[in-house]
Amino acid sequence: MAEPQVLKGLQEELTCSVCLDIYRNPVSLSCGHSFCEECIQGVLRSQHCPRDLFRCPLCSAQEAPPAKLQPNIQLRSVVQKFLDTSEQSVALELKREAECEEKGESSGPRDEEILCDFCLEKPQPAVKTCMNCETSLCQAHLGRHSAKAFLTSHVLVEPCDARVLAERRCSQHGKLLECYCVTDLVCVCLLCCATSSHRSHKIISVEEAFGHGQNDFPKTLQTLKNHEAAVSESLKNLLTQQEKIKALERFHRNHLENFFNMIREQLDRRKVEILGAISDIEKEQLSQIQSQIKEHEEMKDAASRDVRELEALRDQKDPVLFIKGLAAIQARKTEQVPNEDGVELAELLTVMDQSIRETVQELFQPFVQFILAKQPSMESSPAHQHLTFESCEASGLHVDDKVLRVVELPYPFSVPHEMQFWVYSTKGFWNGWHFWEVITRDSSYWKVGVSDRTNFLCYLEMSWCHLRVFLDKRQIKQRSLNTAIRMVRVELDCKRQTVSFLDVSGKDWGSSRSYTPIATVNIPASYPVYAAFSISHGSLSLP
Known part of the structure; x- marks a missing residue:
């Protein structure tokens, strides 16, 4: 019975180069190449060439189209015998698989199985490999090998292939690696210990090094696991920083x-x-x-x-x-x-000059803080603070965690600038960059800002349609508005010692986030800094 490799090689020789399958009714051209009759007829139809310009699909040799394709009788016979042999091989393979299944064995050869080098007819699996002889031995031949007195000193190991045998020999001297150099942490042969640079090094046997390695293995494994965990944690931190950036x-x-x-x-x-x-x-x-x-x-x-x-x-x-x-x-x-x-x-030039000056001061000054600031760092992203109001005993006020409301005016509304009561946040800030938002739509007169409660007070004041910015009692900015502000954002930058006020009314309507800078004020370096609130009409609330 033909071997599978022989059949595979023969199958390649009996394959049509057009359909890539075994020849069916093979015919030959004058150039000597053979094709399936149906395949070459298809090629003739597809070329649409005159009778003197036909080309062979394989070698491109030009020839006149044959009036009648001549069958290749001998090739047909070979193809038929190949098909018969292939069918017998397949049938035999199926029979072997069935027998193996009945015996509970695997029909395919084991990839890692090492066979005896001395078995002639039917090689048996090897049980040992002799490092000195560089041969693998089955149980029967191992007994004969061990019975010879001059072979008893040979080194026997578990069955291995030629690659493993090469690794167990010294690349310089070709001898067995029987020693271990503790100084260089490498396996060496006896000649290396006696003649090479390892002569003055600490040398132990491979067996002793193996015992030491077995003892050190748990500790080494734990060290590597700890290193792996540290690398994983560092990688996690880097990924977190990447997302923050x-x-x-x-x-x-x-x-x-x-x-x-x-x-x-x-x-x-x-x-x-x-x-x-x-x-x-x-x-x-x-x-x-x-x-x-x-x-x-x-x-x-x-x-x-x-x-x-x-x-x-x-x-x-x-x-x-x-x-x-x-x-x-x-x-x-x-x-x-x-x-x-x-x-x-x-007069015309005066108006233009004054208008341009006011434009620069009113429009660009709030943006200087953000546009001309240094490059942002990881700490420069402001943290959103969800504040709560501190309890207050002022007459006419109702205060809870999130709402500050006037229930009774403590003094005539005609003198709003004389308001003396302030409500502060329960949280104070020592460093960093923070922001919070205040809903102001329910009040036509309010004050929102920051204070250290003793040395300074910086706030934004809304009095009907007039907007003013104060640092203590000094007015910094004033302008009129056509519509009231519905929500205010306060940004406190303790590092730069600034407080910024922004109109975020658009956010209250559910639209995309939109900020309109109002003013940025430099404040004294006095900490902690608290959020400060005051009203004389309606209510303020924290989201």
Whole structure:
């Protein structure tokens, strides 16, 4: 019976290069190559060539298309015998598998099985490998090997292949690795110990090194596990920092995009306002100039008329008429012509200069803190603080953890600036960057800010539609609003010693997060800093 490898090689020789299958009715071309009859007919139809330009699919040799394909009788016979042999091989293999299943054995050879090198007809599995002879022995041949006195000193190990045998020999001398160099931590042969650089090193036997290794194994394993755990923890921290960096980048990108969008919107709005003011001044000055132009045109007409009359009087020969005409012209009152060499643009330039100055101060100052700040670090991302109100005994106030409400005015509302009571947060801040948000839509007069409760007080005040910023009793900024602010965000940066106020009214309506900077104030370095609140109407609440 043919061996499987022989059948596989023969199958490759009997494969059609067109359909990649065993020849079916093989035919031959004049170049000597053979194909399935059906395959070569398909090639002839696909080429659509004249009769003298047909090419062999395998070697591209040109030849005239054959009038009739000639069968390859001998090749057909070989193919048939191959198919018969293959069927017998398959049947025999199936029979062997069935017998193995009945005996409870595996039909396939074991990949790691080492066979005896001395068995001739049917090799038996090896039970030992002799390192000196470099041969593997079954149980029967092992008995014969051990019975010879001059072979009793040979080293016998578990069955292994040639690769393992090579690893157990010295690469320099080809001898067995019977010793272990403690100094260099390598296995060596006897010649290495006697002649090479290991002569002065500490040498022990491989068996002794094996015993030491067995004793050290648990400790070494635990050390590696601890190292693996430390690396895993470090990797986890790095991944966490990576996510923090990404989150920080998204935060600052969104923050700056919102800021620049607000700058653009406010610049466009202020541009319209300034251009409108310039147009109004232009109209007013043009109106004044038009009236002066009209007066000057009338004066010019009168002067031109006098000149014409006077020139006509030059030819008058009658003394009486000449004197009377000249006296009449001289008697006419000539007004002094005003000096209008240039148009007064001082007012226009003043308006433009003042408007630009106010634009820079009001629009760009709140952004200086964020745009010109140093590059953000991992600690520069503000932490959102969910604050609660501290208990307060002030008359007319109701205070719980999240709501500060006026139930009775403690003094006439006509003097709101004299409010003396403040409610502080229960939490104070010593360092870091923090922010909190306050819902202000239910009050038309409120104060929100920060204080150390003794040395300074910085706050944003809303009085109906007037917005003011104070540091202690000094007003820093003031402007009017068309609509009330519905939510305020306070950002406290203890490192830079600043507090920023932002309008986040859009967030209260469920829209995308949008901030409008109001002001950024430098505060004294006095800690701890608490959030401070005050109202004289309605209520304030913490989300």
